[in-house]
Structures are given as structure tokens and as C-alpha cells.
Amino acid sequence: MFEQQPSSRTGVTFENTLRETPASNVLTYEYFYNGGGVAVGDVNNDGLEDLYFTANMGPNKLYINQGGFSFRDVTDQAGVGGYDGWKTGVSMADVNGDGLLDIYVCYSGKSSPDTRRNQLFINNGPTDLPGGGKGVTFTERAREYGLDDPSYSTQAAFFDMDRDGDLDMYLVNHNVTVIRSFEFGDVKNTRDPYAGDKLFRNDNGRFTDISQAAGIKGNPLGFGLGISVSDINNDGWPDLYVTNDYVEPDYLYINNQDGTFSDRLTDYMQHISHFSMGCDVSDFNNDGLPDIFTLDMLPEDNKRQKLLYGPDNYEHYALMVLNGFYFQNMRNMLHLNNGDGTYSEIGQFAGISNTDWSWAPLFADYDNDGWKDVFITNGYYRDYTNRDFMKYKGITISKGQNHEPADTFHLVTSMSSTPVHNYAFHNNGDLTFTDVSEDWGFRERNFSNGSVYADLDNDGDLDLVVNNQNEPASLYKNLSKEHQPERHFIQLSSPGPARIPAPSAPG
Numbered sequence: 001m002f003e004q005q006p007s008s009r010t011g012v013t014f015e016n017t018l019r020e021t022p023a024s025n026v027l028t029y030e031y032f033y034n035g036g037g038v039a040v041g042d043v044n045n046d047g048l049e050d051l052y053f054t055a056n057m058g059p060n061k062l063y064i065n066q067g068g069f070s071f072r073d074v075t076d077q078a079g080v081g082g083y084d085g086w087k088t089g090v091s092m093a094d095v096n097g098d099g100l101l102d103i104y105v106c107y108s109g110k111s112s113p114d115t116r117r118n119q120l121f122i123n124n125g126p127t128d129l130p131g132g133g134k135g136v137t138f139t140e141r142a143r144e145y146g147l148d149d150p151s152y153s154t155q156a157a158f159f160d161m162d163r164d165g166d167l168d169m170y171l172v173n174h175n176v177t178v179i180r181s182f183e184f185g186d187v188k189n190t191r192d193p194y195a196g197d198k199l200f201r202n203d204n205g206r207f208t209d210i211s212q213a214a215g216i217k218g219n220p221l222g223f224g225l226g227i228s229v230s231d232i233n234n235d236g237w238p239d240l241y242v243t244n245d246y247v248e249p250d251y252l253y254i255n256n257q258d259g260t261f262s263d264r265l266t267d268y269m270q271h272i273s274h275f276s277m278g279c280d281v282s283d284f285n286n287d288g289l290p291d292i293f294t295l296d297m298l299p300e301d302n303k304r305q306k307l308l309y310g311p312d313n314y315e316h317y318a319l320m321v322l323n324g325f326y327f328q329n330m331r332n333m334l335h336l337n338n339g340d341g342t343y344s345e346i347g348q349f350a351g352i353s354n355t356d357w358s359w360a361p362l363f364a365d366y367d368n369d370g371w372k373d374v375f376i377t378n379g380y381y382r383d384y385t386n387r388d389f390m391k392y393k394g395i396t397i398s399k400g401q402n403h404e405p406a407d408t409f410h411l412v413t414s415m416s417s418t419p420v421h422n423y424a425f426h427n428n429g430d431l432t433f434t435d436v437s438e439d440w441g442f443r444e445r446n447f448s449n450g451s452v453y454a455d456l457d458n459d460g461d462l463d464l465v466v467n468n469q470n471e472p473a474s475l476y477k478n479l480s481k482e483h484q485p486e487r488h489f490i491q492l493s494s495p496g497p498a499r500i501p502a503p504s505a506p507g
Contacts (some may be wrong), residue, residue: 001367001483002424002441002464002476011071014053014061014473016449018381022409026384029110029176032056033381034088034225035359035449037155038467041092041101044126044136049454052080052103053467054087060105064135069457069477074135085115089155089450093167095145096205100125103138104169106153110176113150113194118171120147146207151194152176159229159238162259166202170216170240172224173197179220184247184323192220197242197251201259215260221248230281230290232268233341243276243294249326250276250294266326269335269343274311274328282363284372285431289337293347295358295376297385298331304356304418309385332358336431351433352376355423360451364462366440367480368487371427378422379447381469382415389415419445422466446471460489 007013016036026032036054043050048065055061059081063071075081086109095102100123107116120142129135142148151173158167175195179187191211196218200207211218223245232239237255244250250272252265265272277295284291299305311330312320321327331353335343347353357380363372383389393411424440425433437443450467457463461478468474480487 001436001439001478001480003479004441004444005069005475005477007472010069010475011073012051012063012473012475013073014055014063014467015471016053016055016467016469016473017058018469019057020409020412025409025412026382026415027408027412029086031108031174031176033384033447033469034154035447035469036087036467037089037106037450038452038465038473039090039092039103040452040454040465043092043101043103043123044134045100046126046134048458049456051452051465052090052092053473054082054090054105054450056086056088060087060090062103064129064133065456066133067457069475072129072133074129077129078136078138079140080121080138082119085109086111088153089172091156091158093158095120095158095167096122097166098123104142104147104156104158106156106171107150108152108154108174108176116152117148117150118142118153118156120145145205146209147200149198151196151198154224155227157227157229157240161199161238161255162201163237164202166205168202169200169207170227170229170242171198171200172227172242174223174225174245175220177220181247184221184325187220188324189219191218195220195222197222197224199261210259213260215256215262216253217251217263219248221246222251223248225276226278226294228279228281228292232281232290232292234289241279241281241292243273243279245275245277247320247325249328250279268341269345271327271329271333271345273333274330277358278360278377280361280363280374282372283337284334284363284374284427285336286371287337287339289339291337292333292335292343293352293361293363293374294333294335295355295361296331296333297357297380298354299356300354307386307388308383309387309390346431350431351435352423352425356420358423359449362451362453362464364453365427366424366453366462366478367426367484368461368489369427371429373427374423374425374433375451375453375464376423376425377448377451377466379420379445379449379469381447382412382417384415386416419447421445422448441476444474446474448474455491458491460491 051063088106103121121138124137154172161168226243240253242251253261273294273296334347360377422442447469453462461480464476466474
């Protein structure tokens with residue numbers, strides 16, 4: 001159902017290339033292979049969705065949609081390539097409420113604070129391109145807006161937390177150093193200025209860090225990888241689900257309607273993913289209630305389950321529970337909303353619990369049958385958790401303890417590299433899904449990270465864009481309209497004021 005479009009046709013030649021060196025690799029920076037992001041939006045207001053990619057070690061790219069799956073690189077003309085630094089996630093949002101989409105880019109990496117200050121590109125409006133067509137220019141104004149934060153950032157989510165008509169922002173951050181288990185108690189209730197998550201309130205165009213006063217946890221145990229905004233408890237106010245890698249549990253922040261949030265994950269859920277990656281909140285069973293999906297790194301087949309490091313043993317698992325880190329299991333979790341303030345986790349029953357080292361889950365109705373399917377990007381460039389490698393690494397490092405220097409770059413290059421395919425699951429309409437990855441055109445094995453869906457050609461079905469590692473980005477044209485023309489769709493145009501007034505009552 002999806003047909004990958006060649007770059008010779010699309011004009012999208014972006015590639016997130018990683019250059020491993022003795023000073024820059026996965027053993028010097030553990031999130032080296034976490035990949036880059038991609039954002040989609042109509043930045044020049046011509047009715048076509050444009051694309052922006054981030055590159056970890058190279059320039060970012062902005063492509064203007066010219067129709068017919070043809071795109072034009074306008075990065076230099078638009079002024080949005082970014083500076084030298086480790087780029088991670090990207091968000092498009094109308095930050096200043098002028099009716100034009102702006103671009104916010106996150107930075108991280110094991111470097112000085114000034115080399116990882118996030119950037120905010122404010123949209124100046126459409127402009128004519130040489131040779132015809134509409135381009136766009138931007139001005140970088142993060143410092144002016146109070147958003148040039150130097151944290152180890154993964155992703156930002158813009159949303160109106162207090163319903164005052166402007167966009168506030170939650171910043172997902174992560175640590176870059178290892179914290180030993182005996183230190184957990186000492187740091188759990190502390191705030192780390194660079195590793196802890198942050199919440200910024202929009203005060204008349206200037207963003208203020210209100211994290212501590214708002215009840216947002218900021219300890220260095222939080223290795224944030226994903227965020228979704230949704231009205232979890234159906235009270236008309238936006239809530240947050242934030243995924244955390246490693247020992248720190250995910251956060252389920254319920255909006256208290258007074259500028260503060262409460263983490264109520266343990267009230268709503270009985271267990272969660274352990275190494276939580278990306279997440280999505282979507283009503284997949286059409287009952288009007290938001291369900292929650294989180295990704296982990298459990299392989300599908302028996303061989304890779306045995307070859308790679310698996311879940312913790314029971315003693316370690318029980319110790320983590322006793323120390324307040326809740327019930328965490330290494331697999332994807334699909335939390336079904338029961339409508340009474342609780343969720344039932346049905347990932348294994350639904351058939352979507354094992355998709356290897358996964359990153360971005362996207363719920364959407366890809367075949368226009370009225371039920372939301374799910375697409376999942378997948379892959380980690382080197383088998384970092386390979387049991388044989390971990391044993392070899394331990395032996396090599398132990399030699400270093402005997403005054404023999406360990407060759408860490410040799411360790412990195414000795415790791416195997418196993419590409420895997422992305423996953424697509426068709427919603428059966430009965431709380432289960434069918435793996436249609438190959439049938440829908442996702443046979444290619446590679447390493448994929450950030451992803452978005454959008455109707456790039458305005459034909460009524462949703463196309464897919466994927467940011468890969470060490471390969472060109474993938475653009476997939478959805479052919480469901482051609483295969484099943486009897487299935488209908490609706491397109492809406494919603495002209496109106498740039499700034500939406502806040503409602504006077506929940507609704």
C-alpha cells in the first residue's frame with residue numbers, strides 16, 4: 001500500500017550521517033544512535049505540507065512542497081540550517097500566534113552548554129523563490145523568547161497548558177552520565193539544570209521556566225525520549241505523557257487547572273514499559289477515550305531475544321519496585337482506557353508488544369477504513385546489548401583496570417550492526433492488530449528514527465516520512481486511494497484568527 005519514492009523524483013536528498021571517531025561514539029555519548037527528527041507543516045501557507053529534517057552531526061534541511069511529491073531544498077534561503085552541534089528533535093508550532101508556523105530545534109550531546117542551546121526559528125512569512133514558487137524566511141530568536149535552553153534536550157511539545165490562548169512548552173531532557181543504583185535515593189528528589197525536564201509558561205511572548213512550581217520532576221534519573229499531549233481524564237484540559245528510558249518510570253502528568261500538574265501514573269496504570277522510547281496517545285478503538293501506546297526494545301523472534309540483553313532478573317526487578325520505581329517490563333505497552341480513570345494494558349493481546357528497538361509510533365487510519373492503524377520506526381545502528389559484545393567489553397575494560405588502556409574505539413567498531421524493517425500493523429477493529437509490514441511495503445531493513453505522517457499530495461490518504469541513519473530519508477506515497485477508491489475521506493480548511501481565545505468553561 002505504501003510506495004517509497006526515489007530522491008530523484010522527490011528532490012529530498014537529506015541523509016543523517018553519523019561519523020564515528022575515537023572521541024565521538026556510542027561509548028563516549030550513549031545516545032549517539034538515537035537519531036534525528038522530522039517535522040511537517042505548511043510553513044509558506046500555500047496549502048501543501050513542507051518538511052524539516054534534523055541531522056545529528058550535519059546541517060538541518062527544509063524542503064518546500066511543490067506538489068506531486070516534488071520538494072525543493074530552501075534551507076539556505078530560509079536560514080534554518082542550524083549551527084554546529086548535536087541536533088535531536090524538532091517541533092513546528094505557531095509560537096507567536098501570527099498565523100505562521102515556526103520551527104523549534106533541540107540540541108544535546110556531551111559538550112559545553114553554549115554548544116547545545118536550542119534554537120527557535122520565527123517565520124517571517126512567504127517570499128518569492130528564484131525561478132518561481134513560494135519560499136519562506138525565518139529569523140532565529142530563541143534567546144529573545146527565553147527558549148535558548150542549554151539542557152540535554154530530546155524533544156519539545158508546544159501546547160496551551162493554562163488555556164489562555166497562547167502556546168506554552170514542555171521540554172523533554174535526558175542525562176549524559178551514569179548514575180549508580182546506590183545513588184538513586186540521593187538524587188531522586190533533586191533538580192538537575194541540564195538533565196531534568198522543564199515546563200515553560202508563555203507570558204506575553206516571553207517564556208518563563210515554572211518547572212518546580214508546576215510540579216514537574218527534574219531529577220537526573222529522567223532519560224526522556226518521548227512526549228504526547230492529550231486530555232487523558234476528559235476534563236477539557238491538556239495532560240502529558242512522558243516516556244523515560246532506564247530506571248525512572250514514565251510520567252503521567254494530569255493538569256490541575258491551576259498552572260500545576262500531578263504525576264498520577266500509578267493511579268492510572270498497573271505496569272509500564274521499562275526502556276520507554278516513543279509514545280502516542282490515540283483513540284484506537286473508537287470509543288471516544290484516549291488510549292496510550294509506548295515503545296520498548298523487545299525483539300520479535302526467539303533468536304534475537306536470546307542474543308540481546310533481556311529484562312532484569314527477578315531480584316533486580318523486585319529491588320527497583322521496592323525503591324519506588326514501579327512495575328516496569330521490557331516490551332511495548334498498549335494501555336486501553338477503561339473510562340473510569342484506569343487503564344488495562346493489552347499490548348500482547350493486541351499483537352504489537354514486540355517490535356525490536358523501536359522509536360516512533362504513529363497511530364493513524366492509513367487505509368481509510370475508519371480504524372486507526374499504527375506505524376513504528378525501528379532499528380539501532382549497532383547491537384549495543386549483544387550479550388557476546390557485553391562480555392567482551394567487560395573483559396577489555398577489566399584489562400584497563402590493570403593499567404592496560406582500553407581501546408574504546410576498537411570496542412565500538414567490534415559491535416555488530418543488524419538492520420531491521422519498520423513495522424506496520426492493521427487495526428482489526430476488535431482490539432487486535434495484524435502485522436502487515438511486508439504487505440504494505442516496509443520490507444527494507446535499515447535504521448529509522450523520527451517519523452511523521454501527512455497527506456503530502458492532498459489526495460485524501462496519509463503518506464509517511466522517515467528520518468534514517470546513514471541512508472537518505474524515506475518518503476512513502478500512500479496508494480490506498482488508488483487501491484480502494486470506494487473508501488471516503490474528508491478535507492477541512494479552517495481560516496480564522498491567528499490566536500484562538502481561551503474557552504470560558506471546560507468543553
